[in-house]
Amino acid sequence: MHRRSRLRLRFAPQAAAAEAKPSAMDITAIRHFPLREPVSGNRYSLLRVTTRSGLVGWGECGFDPNADLKALQSAWTGKPANAYAAIEPSTPFRAALDMALLDILGKAANAPVYRVLGGPTRNKVRAYSSPRSQEFPVAVIDVPAPVFRNQGKAYQNRILELVNAVPATSDFVLQGNGLLTPGDAASVAATVETKHPLWFDEPCSHSNIEAVRKVSGETVVPIGFGSGISDPGVFQALLREGLIDVVRPDIAIFGVSGARRVAALAEPYYVAVAPRHNGGPVGTAAAIHLAASLPNFFIQHVPVPAAEQDRAMRREIVSPAIEANNAGFLDLTKTPGLGITVNESALEKYHAS
């Protein structure tokens, strides 16, 4: 014990000196680019972080008109860009800052982000897309909300029809979107149980844990939650009781390292991770690195827009075309950082003013 405190005394002056000295890795500028897809109107935010040495990192998060950019800038300008672990959950643009700092760290280390994070743990990233897109082989079925109570067998048959329309050889995700009552959710799950969906996403609201207990207790259909969850403690509560089979941290909320912590939380429960992602291609790039750094990753949602104009925008603002489907998988990038180039002039064109 004495020895340890002696060591602390010996190293303290060095640590203080390191803090005071300006470093090439210090953040000198943070800029925000709010974007909107022209047809879908879907909005997301990009962040560009620059260091004294001239390294540039990009990140993405959900669009929030109330996010306090000035607070972010004053808190992080002058801070070391490698200190991504020091980002607090309350930091504005938290997810984008996290991705941008990892992008910079990778570039500084001349390595892809997944390598900085101890990967790759896999050589390709399984992916699926939104209901409207047929590009990826996993079908997404939106469960129709029951219009009347007591729809009984007719309602169940309606669900079965949708499920039976999916070829028996391909997989499907059932999406409840949190719209069903606990009883309806349990009954829908029981109806499709032997059809083996990959999972039932948001069968009911996760906020009433008793409702989730009911759905989980009555069927063995895997259940996924993540929508609107920003507190990892919510995942922990669901994991502790075995009420969740797919944890879905939203990368636009948690960033890469926040999602990695949620994945670490799920791992000792043998629970798989399928990060949520409803933003743009920078987010997809970050998701690829996240997936390639996790042991318990299962699948990544890629929000491919329905309109060609919106898809063109994604290809325009980010290169290379990382969202390309390769037999149901995304390829890993090999260049340093997130492995993408952001076309700043195109960002102006899609500015969400």
Added chain:
Amino acid sequence: MRRRNFLALGSAGVALAGTAKRRPLLPELDEACGCEMQAPGGRGRGGRGGPAVDAFANLQSGLKITGLKVFGVSLTPNSDRPYVFVKIETNQGLIGWGEGTLEGKAGAVIACVNDFRDFLIGSDPMQVEHIWQDMYVHSFYRAGPVMGSAISGIDQALWDIRGKALGMPVYKLLGGPFDPRGVRGYYHVDGATPDQLVEIRQTARELGVTCVKAGIPGYYEWIERRPKIEQAIKSIQIYRESLGPDIDIAVDFHAKTSPSVASIIVKEVEPLNLLFIEEPCPPENVQAMAKIARRSTTPIATGERLVTAYGTREIIEMGVVDILQTDINHVGGITGLWKVAACANVSSISMAPHSCEGPIGGLAAIHVDAAMPNFVVQEICGQVRPNANDKLWEEWLGFPAMRMVDGRFPLSEKPGLGFELSEESLNKYPFGGTRPMARVFGDDGSVVEW
């Protein structure tokens, strides 16, 4: 043997050399970290590592441990699971054999057995329970599978000596047998085609074998695609269809599946009335396994990777499983297996001990099985038809060890564990070193359970 002794000496030499070099640089270096709580009366009543037998000077049986040998026995030069056999010698010529085989970690167990040398040499081998506690408690960090296997090998050897000294088979010392005809067992039918299964059904009937165990095909992610899930269910259905309704079928998931995936399969095979599903998910998280069990009527078995009764307590007390498959070569030997069975019995949990290593552990398990009120069936990794291993074991021990007669492993009347084994017979299979167990990777290169 010679090589091992040489290696042990060699490493000791290196350690001494290292200490000698460092000593002048750190003259005041104290081995104690300062976190050690001293017992009243100061450090080491009898000294740290000092003889523990003094307190029993007037209670000695007269037997004293004089030698400890540990053998790595590789049946093939590249074997990933060399048998680790422990031989304990005494001042009166009685010797005991035990097994601490730990697949993929043979070298570590051999080293760990040797680490216990100071606990054993000079001790009274009759004090099995006392020595067990000494090894376990005084190892401070408690036991994982490496130390559990080392203790298991030593413990079995001590019981063997005990039985021989008292002139009784070990199962009698434990209060058995419940059934003088022997203990029920099962063989493996993994990987058999439907046609082969039909044939096995016939052979099993002729041999009086009432139970078999099979596996499920492939490897699984924690969420799985439906073709994989449906293939697994189909494979289990084929076992029942081909083997018929009269034979008990156990299906080993081998912890390849997550609780989420296992829950689906385990529920869907309910109508097949399986004897049990084994290790439906990995062993670290008891609650996770409970999630599978609470949603199906199919009995669940697990436990081969759990060490000591302490390591098994939670799963017993939560009522998660129907059957425990404690492994006598890892749990802490005869002492460890007996205690787990006792704890399980209180919770109405049955025992189907795992023993898929060498013949010594298998034979030792039979003794404990014979004295368990809650015994259901004993595993051995043999086939319905004897194979090369069975021939080898017979060559070593002089009788067909771990072959059933009329569906049961017969009990021996000989004292101790009931066999003789010569070091010479093992010489033909020298230790080929430690080799890793299978390392399996998925289509995307990621690590998967097998």
